[in-house]
Amino acid sequence: MSLNITITTRLTARCASQHFRARNLTCKRRRFFSSVFSGPWTVKRRAGREDESPALPTLTREYHPTPISHEKSVHRPVYAYPAKTIAVSIDENPRTFDTVFLRDSCTCPTCVDPDSRQKLFQTSDIPQEIEGKARTVQDEKRGWVVEVEWQNDVPGYGPEHRTTHSIDWLRRALTTEVELRGGVRYDDRVFWDRDTITKNNKWIDYADWMSHDTALFDALTHLNRYGILFLKNVPESETSVVSIASRIGTLKDTFYGRTWDVRSKPKAENIAYTPRFLGLHMDLLYTSNPPYLQLLHSLRARTPGGESFFSDAFHAAQKLDKQSKAHFRTLCTYPVTYHYHHAEHHYHYTRPTIELHPHPKNSEPTNLALHRVNWSPPFQGPFEVRIAGDSQVVLPTYLAAANAYEKLLSNEENLFEYKLNEGECVIFDNRRVLHARRAFDVTKGERWLKGAYVDDDVFFSRLRVLQERLEGRWVADGVVRPVV
Incomplete structure (x- = not known):
């Protein structure tokens, strides 16, 4: 037949x-x-x-x-x-x-x-x-x-x-x-406050991360859902962060180098290289493609102070949307300028605070569809549009929205604080999870973190390869696709 x-x-x-x-x-x-x-x-x-x-x-x-x-x-x-x-x-x-x-x-x-x-x-x-x-x-x-x-x-x-x-x-x-x-997006991300992440946080042993794909897949899945992950028992070596990142893929090279050191030094070109308090922020928003993952490996943690703390910007955005649709829309549209202007480097980029996933013109999104958040006050440049002041109400509108958002970001209930011990490494989503650091006393010890970046394409490529192999499916553009 x-x-x-x-x-x-x-x-x-x-x-x-x-x-x-x-x-x-x-x-x-x-x-x-x-x-x-x-x-x-x-x-x-x-x-x-x-x-x-x-x-x-x-x-x-x-x-x-x-x-x-x-x-x-x-x-x-x-x-x-x-x-x-x-x-x-x-x-x-x-x-x-x-x-x-x-x-x-x-x-x-x-x-x-x-x-x-x-x-x-x-x-x-x-x-x-x-x-x-x-x-x-x-x-x-x-x-x-x-x-x-x-x-x-x-x-x-x-x-x-x-x-x-x-x-x-x-x-x-x-x-x-x-x-x-x-316009229906598959989304298993978990938006968290302090209690949620304290309960669900994941610690992975360095040996398991390096040797077992099942452990790596479990870790990357958690990282994709929560935006933050911790490793323990990391060898005391300046190359350990390279080994950790290389299990995901190629490191991102920036003008800071393939890896970089977070330690106090005189006449620092970055506020992170001082002992001062550093507020909630994201890295390199003044570039066209900011890094997706940031890795920080603690080599020395011998100073009083210097605790790291983190905040889920997606959780705060979701809260803001419920509190005020107008504030949420303002942060999705008003352009904010970021820059890094020094003698040898001049980076400049403008982007809204909240970015959503695109959806088909003839449909409405079924969820909030958060894609990225851009929040980095230390590296913010002067505003460049609607600044004249004559009958312009847009900048004050942005100010009100940013103020409401910042209160949610820095609310104690939404902050997860942890001081990295020597031999520990934190990996977090630089386009979602804000990071900060308390001031520390350099006269009473040494604080030294070794850092590296990984791009989003590299991360999701590795995640899909493992997902195909271990689960028989893969996800792209918010759609689950079975392996055929």
Whole structure:
């Protein structure tokens, strides 16, 4: 028996942009969506062959093209060809896929290099009028697969070229699209106050971190959820922090160096290199891509004072959103300037205090979707917009919002304080967890931390590799994707 899968055509859904119309002195936003279908659905059934799956009904429709208008249009894209689709039965339901998607996703050795896994053709090489004939066959390793024979294929590919996709992979692709378009984000992060993190904090032995992937995965999962993690029994060596960071991936090199020392010195170029009190902040917000993870290994802890304390900026942002939507929106939009301006280095970057994950234009986020927080008062530069003062109320509005947020950040109930002992290392999310330090007396001992940074791409790459291997799934863009 066989399953012949019929090529169908459809018009891609067209979305008009938002229109604003004044009525009764109130602006109302309206969104218009339209999908043009030219004919009724019909059911077609075709005979199959013995080496294929049983014949199943296939939904198809006909399309009568509309002449293309050459008038200038602001709202609607003009397509030279109607989109073509291929219908595939998944879980006994006919589902359609764009032919361009199926061709572009081909992973045969002539389309994707088997060793590097890089594509050997460009998406733009695919002819707009590409068509294909498909059938389902059973593969010994992949189970049921859809095999497509192409017409009008990419130049350079002969008639013998075939594209195969497993039914499992196509099912996952559909699920991922639905979740991405729906704005529903998978989020297992735990926003914490002092009591929560004290109860749930995790300590990992250095030997386990270095030797066992299961322990490393458990640690990185905790770090992703809570934004902070501690290691113990770290060897007394200036290279230990390199070894710890290298288990995640490549270290981030900055103008401070690949690693750096936090210790008091005269004429310090950074307030962290003094014995003074250092308030809650994040590092390097004056750069375009601030470090994601910060590691601090305690080599000397022999001074009175110098305790570290941490605050979950996401927890405070969530509280602020509940207290005042207006304050929360202000911190999501008002630009704050950060800079590092010295004789040999001049960094400058402007960003809002709170950054949210983007969500589809036609959907609303189902949760707060916090992405990053930017808070670093010691490295803040002068404001650069809406500062004239004449009928400008935006800067005072920001001041009120920042004041409310700071009270939440520094509330004793939200601060976790701990003095790192020698042989301990803290790792924390520099885009979420604020860190600070109490003053200490350099005349009565030595305080020395060895630091390093790791970028977000490096961290999430390592986490996904371990998650694929140990859990059979991986997460990206807020969507859980099973390994296929």
